[in-house]
Every structure is written in C-alpha cells, then in structure tokens.
Amino acid sequence: MRHTISVLVENEFGVLTRIAGLFSGRGFNIESLSVAPTLDPTISRMTIVTSGDDRILEQVTKQLNKLIDTIKIIDFTGEDYVEREMALIKVTAEESTRAEILRICDIFRGKVVDVTPKCYTVEVTGSPVKVSAIIDLLRPMGIKELVRSGPVVLGRGPKGWKSG
Amino acid sequence: MKLTGSKILLESLIQEGVETIFGYPGGTVINIYDDLMGSSIKHVLTRHEQAAVHAADGYARATGKVGVAIATSGPGATNTITGIATAYMDSIPMVVITGQVPTGLIGNDAFQEADTVGLTRPITKHNYLVRDVKDLALIIKKAFYIARTGRPGPVVIDLPKDVQIDKAKFEYPDKVELRGYKPTYSGNMRMIVKAVKMMLAAKKPVLYVGGGATLTDSHAELLKLAEALQIPVTTTLMGMASFPTRHSLSLGMLGMHGTYYANMAVTSSDLLIALGARFDDRVTGKISTFAPHAKIIHVDVDPTSIKKNVRVDLPIVGDLLDVLKKMNKKLAEHKDEVAQANLALKPWHEEVAAWRKDHPMSYKPSKKEIKPQFVIEKLRELSNDDAIVTTEVGQHQMWTAQFFDFTQPRTFLSSGGLGTMGYGLPAALGAQVAFPDRQVIDISGDGSFQMNSQELATLVQYRLPVKIAILNNNFLGMVRQWQQLFFDKRYSQTCMELPIDFIKLAEAYGATGLRASKPEEVEEVIKKAFDTPGPVIMEFKVSREENVMPMVPAGAGLNEMVLAS
Numbered sequence: 143m144r145h146t147i148s149v150l151v152e153n154e155f156g157v158l159t160r161i162a163g164l165f166s167g168r169g170f171n172i173e174s175l176s177v178a179p180t181l182d183p184t185i186s187r188m189t190i191v192t193s194g195d196d197r198i199l200e201q202v203t204k205q206l207n208k209l210i211d212t213i214k215i216i217d218f219t220g221e222d223y224v225e226r227e228m229a230l231i232k233v234t235a236e237e238s239t240r241a242e243i244l245r246i247c248d249i250f251r252g253k254v255v256d257v258t259p260k261c262y263t264v265e266v267t268g269s270p271v272k273v274s275a276i277i278d279l280l281r282p283m284g285i286k287e288l289v290r291s292g293p294v295v296l297g298r299g300p301k302g303w304k305s306g
Numbered sequence: 307m308k309l310t311g312s313k314i315l316l317e318s319l320i321q322e323g324v325e326t327i328f329g330y331p332g333g334t335v336i337n338i339y340d341d342l343m344g345s346s347i348k349h350v351l352t353r354h355e356q357a358a359v360h361a362a363d364g365y366a367r368a369t370g371k372v373g374v375a376i377a378t379s380g381p382g383a384t385n386t387i388t389g390i391a392t393a394y395m396d397s398i399p400m401v402v403i404t405g406q407v408p409t410g411l412i413g414n415d416a417f418q419e420a421d422t423v424g425l426t427r428p429i430t431k432h433n434y435l436v437r438d439v440k441d442l443a444l445i446i447k448k449a450f451y452i453a454r455t456g457r458p459g460p461v462v463i464d465l466p467k468d469v470q471i472d473k474a475k476f477e478y479p480d481k482v483e484l485r486g487y488k489p490t491y492s493g494n495m496r497m498i499v500k501a502v503k504m505m506l507a508a509k510k511p512v513l514y515v516g517g518g519a520t521l522t523d524s525h526a527e528l529l530k531l532a533e534a535l536q537i538p539v540t541t542t543l544m545g546m547a548s549f550p551t552r553h554s555l556s557l558g559m560l561g562m563h564g565t566y567y568a569n570m571a572v573t574s575s576d577l578l579i580a581l582g583a584r585f586d587d588r589v590t591g592k593i594s595t596f597a598p599h600a601k602i603i604h605v606d607v608d609p610t611s612i613k614k615n616v617r618v619d620l621p622i623v624g625d626l627l628d629v630l631k632k633m634n635k636k637l638a639e640h641k642d643e644v645a646q647a648n649l650a651l652k653p654w655h656e657e658v659a660a661w662r663k664d665h666p667m668s669y670k671p672s673k674k675e676i677k678p679q680f681v682i683e684k685l686r687e688l689s690n691d692d693a694i695v696t697t698e699v700g701q702h703q704m705w706t707a708q709f710f711d712f713t714q715p716r717t718f719l720s721s722g723g724l725g726t727m728g729y730g731l732p733a734a735l736g737a738q739v740a741f742p743d744r745q746v747i748d749i750s751g752d753g754s755f756q757m758n759s760q761e762l763a764t765l766v767q768y769r770l771p772v773k774i775a776i777l778n779n780n781f782l783g784m785v786r787q788w789q790q791l792f793f794d795k796r797y798s799q800t801c802m803e804l805p806i807d808f809i810k811l812a813e814a815y816g817a818t819g820l821r822a823s824k825p826e827e828v829e830e831v832i833k834k835a836f837d838t839p840g841p842v843i844m845e846f847k848v849s850r851e852e853n854v855m856p857m858v859p860a861g862a863g864l865n866e867m868v869l870a871s
Contacts, residue, residue, distance in 0.1 A: 152486060155435065156423060167428050197613070204610040210432040210452060213486045 144173070144193050146225065146295050148216040149206055150303065153179050153186040157211045161188060164209065170194065170202050174292030185213060189294045214303060218295055227293040228267045230255070231277065234284035235262040243283055250276045261286065269293075311439040311470040312337040315403065316345050318446040321478040324374050326350060326365065326739055328358040332378020333418060334405030337470040350739055350768060353760040355382050357732035359389025359402060360758070364733030366398050367719045368694055369740045370523060372453050373400040379407055380418030383464075384425065388726055390460050391429040395723025396544060397521060399458035401449050402426075408468040409437055422464045431459030439472035444479055451482045456489030457608040458521055489607060493624030493632060501579070501603050501620055502636045506647045508577035510599075510654045511537045514560065514589075517544030517722065518582015518606060518626045524548065525715040527630035528581065534637050536648045538658055540568040542583055543703075544722040547712035557658070558667065561589040562858045563704040566665035569856075569864040571658050572597050580604045582626045585615040586723070595863030605629050665856070665869055667708055675849035676825050678702065678777045682709040685747065685775060688832045693717065693745035694737045698730040698754025701783035704854040706749045728757025731774065735761055738770040745773070745836070752778040752802060762815040765841040773835050774843045776808055779850045787853045791868075812843040823847040 151157050158177060165172050173191040180187045192202055203215050235243055235257075243262055247254060252266035266276050270293050277288065297303075309317065315338060319327070326348045331339045342349050352358040355377040362373030373393075377386050383404040393400045407416040423435045432452050434445045442465075449461040505511060519528055519541075525548045532539050532555050539549045540557040549556055557568035572578060578600040583589070590596040593615060601619040604612050605626055612621045622629055637644055669679040682705050689695075695710060696719040697703040703720055712718050719737060721729040734748040755776050765772050786800040809819030818838050822831040828846065835842040856867040 155437070156427075159424065160427060163427055201610065201614060208608070208610050210484060210487045 143195065144191060145199050146189065146191050146218045146223070146293065147203065147206075148218070148295065148303075149188040149190060149212060150180070150214040151186050151188060151209075152211040152213065153184050154211060157186065160209055160211060161190075161206070164205055165192070168201070168205060170198065176292040176294055189292065191293060216297070216303060218297065222298045223295045224298060225269055225293050225295045226267055227270045227273050228265065228291040229273045229277065230289050231264045231266065231280055231285055232287040233262055233264060233280045234286060235260060239283045243280065246276060246279050252276060307476070308473040309476040310337070310341075310473050311436075311442055311465065312341045314439065314442050314474065314476050315446065315465065315470070316341055316347060317476060318443050318478055319347060319374065320345075322372070322446070322450045324372070327374040327376055328352055328361040328365070328736065329376035330355045330358055330378070330382060332382045332405060334379040334407060334467045335376060335382075335403075335470075337467065338376065338403075338405070350735075350764065352732065352735070352764050354758065355385035356389050356728070357735070357758050357761045357764070359386045359400070360392065360726075360729050360732035361736035361739070362400055362402070363389060363393045363398050364696060364719050364736030365740045366393075366400055366736075367520075367733070368716055368737035370716065371399075372450055373398065373736065374403070375400070376403045377405070378418065379405045379422070380420045382418075383420050383422040387425060387429065390426055390462065392721050392724045392726045392729060393460040394429045394431070396517060396721065397458050398460065399454040400460040401453050402460060402462045404462060404464050405470075406435070406464045406466040409466045410468070412466065422462065426462045429460075430462050433462035433464065435464045436466065436469050439469050439474040442469065442474065443476060444482070447479045447482045448484065451484070452487065456487070490609075490623045491607070491625040491628055493605070493622050493629035495632065497620060497622045498629060498632045499636060501622060502633055502640075504577055504601065504603060504620065505535055505537070505579065506640070506643050509650065510575045510657075511535070511577040511579065511651075512557075512571050512575040512600075513537050513539045514572065514578055514580045514583055515539060515541045515545040515549055516581065516583025517542065519545050519548035520715060522582065522625060522627040523715065524582070524627045524630050527627060527634055529553075530634050531630055531637070534634065534644055536651050536655070537579070538571055538655075540564070540572065542586070542589055542722070543707055543720060545583065546707055546720075547718040548715050550713045551711045552713065559707050560864070561586075562591065563708065563854050563856065564858075564864075565667055565708070566856055566867060566869065567658055567661035569858065569867060570661045572600075573863070573865040574657070575600045578602045580606075581630070582606060584611040587615075590615065590864070591858045591866075592861055592863045595865070669852075672849065673825060676822060676828060676846050678779070678846070678848040678852055679705050679709050680825065681775065681777060681828055681846045681848065682706055682749070684828050684832055685749065686710045688829070688836060689747060690745045693747055694719065694734070694741065696720065696730040696734040696737065696746070696748045698748075698750045698757070699725045699727045700751045700754055701787065701852075701854050702749050702751045702754075702777045704784075705777075708854075710749075727754040730754065731758050731761045731772075734772045734774075735764055735770055738772050739768070742770075746771075748772055748774045750774055750776045751783060752776055752780060752806065753782045756806070759811065762812065762817055762841065766816045770841060771839060772841050774841065776843060776845045777848045778808070778845050779848050779852070780805060781850060783852075784854070786851070790851070790853070791857075792859070808843050808845040812841075817841040817843060819843045819845065821845045821847070
C-alpha cells in the first residue's frame with residue numbers, strides 16, 4: 143500500500159543522507175522524496191511516498207521519529223489532504239502536432255514555458271495521476287526529456303502542523 | 307578568554323565529568339594530544355583504535371558512565387567502526403572523538419581522509435562534523451546528552467584539525483534543548499495499572515528481562531517486583547547479572563542457548579512481561595511459535611523496539627526504572643490481591659520446577675579431559691562475588707552465560723547484539739581502569755583472543771591485573787559446532803592449525819602465563835593466577851569438540867531444543 147508522509151527535519155548538513163540511509167538500511171521503499179526549507183529556514187520539509195503494510199509503516203514512522211534531527215512526522219494515511227506534483231515535459235513539436243500538444247496542454251491546464259522551432263517544454267501541475275495522464279497523452283508526439291518533482295502534500299483545513 | 311578548539315574539547319570533557327579517555331594519537335589529533343599533557347584527564351593508550359573503543363565501552367558498561375574514546379582521522383577512524391557498532395547494538399553510552407583533515411581539504415581525498423560521519427551514520431545514535439569552533443562546546447554538550455539519555459548509544463564527533471587550532475570564547479552550556487529529541491521517561495499510569503492487573507490475573511507469567519534493566523540500574527526494583535508477584539525471571543545475554551542467577555525465581559538465560567526450563571516456561575506462559583528487551587532473533591527462535599499462548603506486555607524506552615518483531619498486547623513506552631517503581635508502588639496498594647495471586651501461581655511453579663528437574667543445566671564431566679564448562683564453574687567458585695567478567699564471542703561466551711553465576715549488576719560485559727570477537731580483552735581493560743581494585747576476568751577462546759591480543763601490552767603498561775582465561779580448543783568452536791551439526795562435520799577453515807604458545811606470548815609482553823592440560827590442574831592454575839599480581843593468561847587445553855547445549859537450531863521454535871549432541 144502507498145503511503146505519503148511529511149517529515150519536518152532540522153535543516154542541517156547531512157540530514158537528507160540520514161533519512162535516505164534509514165530507508166535503505168532498513169529495507170524500506172522510497173517511491174519519491176521531495177525536500178525544501180520551510181517558512182522557518184532552520185526547518186526543512188520532506189514529502190516521502192513509501193509503500194508497505196501497516197506494520198512496516200509503523201516502523202517507518204517510529205524509526206524516522208527516532209532520528210535526532212526529526213522534529214515531526216505527519217502520516218497522511220486516512221487523512222484528508224491536498225496532493226500536487228509538478229512536471230516539466232520537453233516534447234517534440236512538429237507543425238503537424240503543435241496544435242494537438244496545445245490542446246492537451248489546455249485540457250490539463252498546463253503551460254508551454256519554453257518554445258523552440260522543434261520543441262515545446264510543457265509545465266503541468268496536479269495529482270500524480272493527472273501528471274501521469276498528460277505524459278501518456280504526450281508520449282506519442284515524442285517526449286525528449288521529462289522531470290517530475292514527486293508529490294508534495296498538505297492537510298486540508300485551517301490547521302497547521304504546529305497546532306496539530 | 308578565547309581558547310583553542312582542542313582546549314575547548316578537553317575543558318568540555320572535564321565539565322562532563324570525564325576522568326579517563328581511551329585512545330590512540332595521530333596527525334589530525336596531535337593538537338589534542340599536546341593539550342592532554344597538561345590536562346587532568348587520564349589517557350589510556352591502547353595498541354589499536356578498535357580496542358580503545360571497546361575499552362571505553364567496557365568502562366561504560368561497568369560504571370554506567372559515558373565512555374570516551376579518541377582516534378585520528380582516516381585509518382584511525384575506520385578502526386573504531388567495529389567498536390562503535392558493538393556499542394550501538396547494545397545501547398552503550400559513548401562519545402567517540404575522531405580527528406578529521408582540515409575543513410578546506412575535506413572532500414579532496416586528502417592524506418588520511420575518510421568520511422567518518424558518513425561511515426558511522428548507521429552505527430551511531432547521532433554524529434556531528436564540527437565545522438566552526440564556535441559550535442564545539444554546544445556540540446559536545448549535545449553529544450553527551452544524546453549518548454546517555456533515552457535509549458543510550460554512541461555519538462561520534464568528527465573534529466577537523468583547523469577547528470582544533472581555531473579559537474573561540476569558551477562557555478560550557480549548562481542546558482541543552484533538542485526539539486527533535488524528547489525521550490519518554492514517564493510510563494503511562496493507565497497502562498501501568500492495566501499491566502499490574504494482567505500480572506495479578508496471570509496463571510503462567512514470565513518476566514523476560516533484557517539489557518534495559520542493566521542500563522537503567524533497575525536490578526533492585528526488578529527483584530522487588532519478581533519477589534512480590536513470585537514471577538519466574540529469564541534474562542537475555544544483555545540482561546544477565548541484573549537478576550541474581552542463583553535466585554530461586556531465576557530461570558537463567560532464554561533463547562538459542564538458553565536453559566530448557568526458561569524456553570519451556572516462555573513457550574507455555576500466558577503472560578510474558580518484556581522489560582527492556584527487544585525480541586532479538588537469538589531470543590525468539592521461530593517467531594510464529596514464540597510464546598504462542600501469551601499476552602505480551604512490553605516496556606521499553608525506545609518505541610521502535612515495540613511491535614518490531616512480535617505482536618504486543620500492552621505497550622508501555624518509558625524508562626524501565628520509572629515503570630518498575632510505579633508497578634511496585636501499585637502492588638503495595640493491593641497486598642491482598644498480591645497474596646491471592648501468589649497462591650494461584652503454585653501450579654505454575656510446580657510445572658517450572660519439573661522442567662528444571664528434568665533437564666537442569668549440565669554437561670558430561672570427565673576425568674581425562676578438561677571440560678570447558680568445568681573451567682567456568684571453577685572460575686565462578688574461586689572468584690569474588692563482585693568480580694567483573696567479560697567475554698569474547700563464541701562457545702566460551704555461551705558457557706559463561708550458562709555456568710557462571712552472577713549476583714551483582716554490571717558484572718557481565720559481553721557483546722550481545724553485534725557479537726564481536728575480540729571485545730572481551732579490551733572491555734576488561736576498560737573495566738579494570740574503572741575499578742582498579744576489583745577482580746576483572748576475561749573469559750576467552752583461542753580464536754577471539756587473537757583478535758585483540760595486542761592489548762596485553764596495554765595491560766602490562768598500565769599495571770592492569772586482568773586475568774584472562776583462554777578455553778583453548780584449537781577451533782573456532784561455535785562455527786565448528788554448526789559445521790558438525792548442520793554441515794556434516796565438514797570443518798571448513800575452523801581449525802586453528804597453528805598451536806600458539808600462549809605462555810610465551812604472555813611472557814613476551816611481560817605478563818604471566820599459566821597452563822592447565824589436565825582437569826586436576828585447573829583449580830591450581832586459577833588460584834595461582836588470582837594470587838599473581840598483574841595480568842595473567844590462564845590457558846586451559848579443553849576437550850576440542852565439546853558443544854554448547856541445549857541449542858535451538860536456527861529457524862526452529864524455542865520448544866524444539868536439541869538437548870545433547
């Protein structure tokens with residue numbers, strides 16, 4: 143089963159290795175991981191998508207909590223949350239396909255952020271499922287390169303992590 | 307006043323109450339060693355960095371204080387790895403200081419550079435690379451705090467050479483606050499009341515005690531609880547000596563080489579109370595048949611230990627000493643129920659007594675050959691009650707756990723989790739430094755002993771009168787035993803074909819060497835060794851193919867013991 147967890151950590155040298163090393167050392171999966179500082183520059187927020195049964199997830203959260211640099215864990219399993227991923231997709235744009243690419247872009251509320259005579263770079267944001275869907279539709283045109291950010295999530299409602 | 311980084315380090319150690327450190331000098335710690343010359347801190351020079359860390363570990367296990375070791379960068383640091391991993395697996399409070407190349411050279415493949423923080427990350431509770439001398443005092447404060455609190459463990463401080471030379475204003479912080487690290491000490495009262503109820507209602511309870519009891523010095527409260535409720539007690543290797551092995555409620559050790567009666571009691575129990583233990587695979591055997599009828603109460607300060615390997619019916623996160631005190635207090639309020647519960651346990655005690663009678667710990671005595679178990683019994687008989695016993699890893703370690711009696715806490719030091727051969731001698735060294743006037747005995751095998759035998763030099767140099775008993779069978783006995791039982795006696799690379807003259811080896815270092823080749827010489831050799839000042843090697847030529855029994859084969863259930871080979 144797929145689980146999304148947010149980990150608030152000390153924004154310190156080597157902290158990413160500690161988290162990644164914990165997963166590899168204990169045989170836990172990481173499907174994706176995204177990390178950046180928060181409003182408080184001393185804290186970084188990681189969003190990790192992992193998979194495993196409930197027992198494994200319990201160990202994942204406990205082991206993460208045990209790290210000295212971990213400040214808080216938010217497990218979104220069974221919670222109501224907003225999930226967004228961004229992708230940049232460099233797709234071949236021939237005369238014959240340009241209109242189709244723009245149409246697909248439009249449907250997915252994507253943007254063309256770079257244009258060359260033979261190529262568009264499309265930016266799209268949405269749930270991971272939506273991002274996968276536009277990639278599938280653009281694939282026949284010829285995707286030259288693509289990057290996905292991995293999902294980031296926030297719980298719905300007015301509550302912030304500090305009050306929760 | 308501004309101090310150099312190396313002076314700040316030593317001043318901070320003094321502030322932490324550190325009296326003795328174990329180490330080995332080198333290029334990137336030369337400034338620290340220079341300042342050590344005028345310092346009140348005593349430094350013990352071992353002959354290998356691994357031994358320095360094991361010695362600090364032995365010092366920590368024997369005293370309960372944080373052990374401190376120091377080594378240079380690169381090979382010095384990599385040599386500490388086994389020692390650090392040993393301490394990590396057994397939750398031993400320790401701070402290891404390693405030198406590092408100057409910050410400007412880090413990452414340049416400089417001479418004697420190794421990524422110590424990267425190398426030690428998975429085997430430390432936490433580690434630090436100090437990049438600015440201004441942070442040094444606070445980092446040391448944090449390191450000691452982390453090492454000794456919660457579930458203890460080793461912390462590494464990697465200290466680049468330029469940071470040791472740079473100067474900063476020195477003020478040792480008196481408090482430390484880590485927002486990501488707040489161990490739970492106080493056991494939840496509601497859960498404790500529930501646990502007490504379960505214990506009072508149980509018909510076949512067993513207390514299963516691990517290293518947490520030693521680490522929290524819970525022996526007195528544990529004894530109180532066991533005696534109040536009349537619950538039989540089994541300990542893990544790490545819990546050994548936290549409950550007197552001669553006590554009528556003691557079942558000895560459980561697990562792979564545990565006693566028949568301990569393993570049968572656990573398998574039959576209806577309530578297993580795990581105290582500071584982590585359900586290691588050497589303890590549980592096959593998980594699916596482990597304590598199949600028991601409800602499980604698990605008390606541990608580390609939440610990750612709970613429900614990691616086995617299902618738990620009642621988890622209590624907290625400091626074991628705190629939880630036991632609260633349990634005992636509750637029990638004192640329910641004297642009548644306790645008396646009733648005691649009465650109700652009579653059939654259980656009878657059942658346990660029958661197992662004990664059927665298969666007591668035993669071995670086949672011999673008049674011709676020295677049986678290793680006989681040596682352990684004689685050592686026990688002739689040593690002091692407060693003697694500190696260390697072991698290496700292998701058959702001799704299991705025989706010590708089975709046949710030596712421990713009456714006082716912190717008198718049995720052994721590498722349980724990592725199973726490090728070569729641990730016992732340097733650990734004995736550390737314990738003897740901590741307690742110069744107590745008897746310290748390293749019980750060893752001929753294989754393990756040779757993994758750190760260079761420390762004989764340290765013992766002689768510092769006049770540390772450690773007595774070393776080598777059970778010499780010219781085999782790597784435990785592996786040989788497995789080869790005999792599971793690999794059709796194909797003794798691949800387990801015969802130590804070159805016989806070592808351990809007496810000459812002792813004498814080469816300026817120590818004393820004694821040898822017993824026949825059973826009737828054993829007592830005489832031990833007595834003579836104990837009467838001889840300074841370090842002594844006692845070599846016992848033991849029967850070569852003796853096996854450690856009982857044995858739960860790997861993958862089998864605790865009740866599927868092989869009782870004799």
